[in-house]
Amino acid sequence: MTALRSALFNALFFSVTAMTCVLGLALVPFPRRYVRRYVQGWARLILWLLRVVCGIGLRVTGWEHMPKGPVVVAAKHQSAYDTVVWLALLPDPVYVLKQELLRIPTWGRLARHYGAVAVDRKGGATALKRMVREAGAVLAEGHQIVIFPEGTRTMPGQRIPYQPGVVALAAASGAPVVPVATDSGLRWGRGALSRKLPGPITVAIMPALPPGLPRVQLVAALEEAIERETDRLVVAAGGPALSPPLVDKSVG
Template sequence: MSDLLTTLRSALFNPLFFAFTALAVLFGLPLLPFPPAVMHRFLRGWANGVLWLLRVVCGIRLRVIGAENLPTTGPAIIAAQHQSAFDTVVWHALLPRPSYVMKEELMRIPGWGAMARHVHSIPVDREGGASSLKRLVRAARDAAARGYQIVIFPEGTRSAPGQVQPWQPGFAAMAAATALPVVPVATDSGRLWGRRAFTKRPGTLTVAVLPPIPPGLPRAELTARAENAVAEASALLEQGNGRATS
């Protein structure tokens, strides 16, 4: 019976999510002539609306550990684990001025791409080689100068809960070029909202914000410290979930 209820709740959430997002684009496009701060507030409302839908329709609640490590003003790099589409939503709710590093093709989505560009999201072409890396670094410097919190998923793709894939070199290049503190983040979002999964399982998902790593470290050391911190936190989350369900 519980599996049937979960399926029914997911079947209700999915069209509501897409309809709500389509409405957000419809009402967000007229905000393009206004300063990016206006769009940020609008997108924060959209993200909080999605979190509300998840809680009410699917029974999924958000727990943030280490919220004191989140930047409240000024630029920083958020190096976040990526397991679910949830991760692409939540930072609009948690940060004052997020600038997502996202696949270039996502910037071509009608309406949404224009809104993403307006808040200085950073497109990345993963097949573009050295020229793509240079564009990433230039865009990151610009976002940092504007005071944005740059959200990057250093693994480059979604991973399974409890697993951390090798981090891509663009993360370290961007961190070195901007000289910003790096805030590593682990999550278990894929446990309840899996990759390309129709079913959204009820429960509490966690975003664990780890202490920031100060700028100035060599690239290899920075990557190792951040990657290890996320791997350890991810393993602890997975162990805790295992105890909770055993």
């Protein structure tokens, strides 16, 4: 039954998303706020389908820790679910995403008009500076930036070094950085056609990190908060314990 429900959701997800992208092109001539509201509607529809078809609900804890106004949400990334849920949770979210995604036909054009901040992961310091500049402009407009510090998805229990983007963005913008943990990978696994297992997905919002932390301390505090809470959520839900930490000397 789980396999059948997963297959049905996958079919609905791709068909609804494709239709949303095609119809959304009609909004490109209009201001970005209209595209944002349109995409947020898509996200809420996807979460509703996930709950109805697959029995996967959403549980958010620590919402009182989310500041009002511009903020950098540094979220654990285990699943494609994480790229959807913040569109439904935040009032004006903008994602930092890899540049390759903007090359997807139709979707890429809509994402660019939406205001997504792209980063070239092979572009080195120049690409990092461009990302910080563009994301800083988004924050200055009062929006929320969602960034995945690892730079890619990880499996539950897996641990990889954090990338420097979130640290550079925090230092340049002065915006509060909010760590977020999740166990989404236990319900919606890696891969477009993965099985969707029924049960709740937890998104745990933790207190914003103290402003003005030095680079090394900020990375350490961010990783400690996210990985410790993610490990607790995953283990409590029956998943694997966290692997030993990996040292990334580039953040020093």
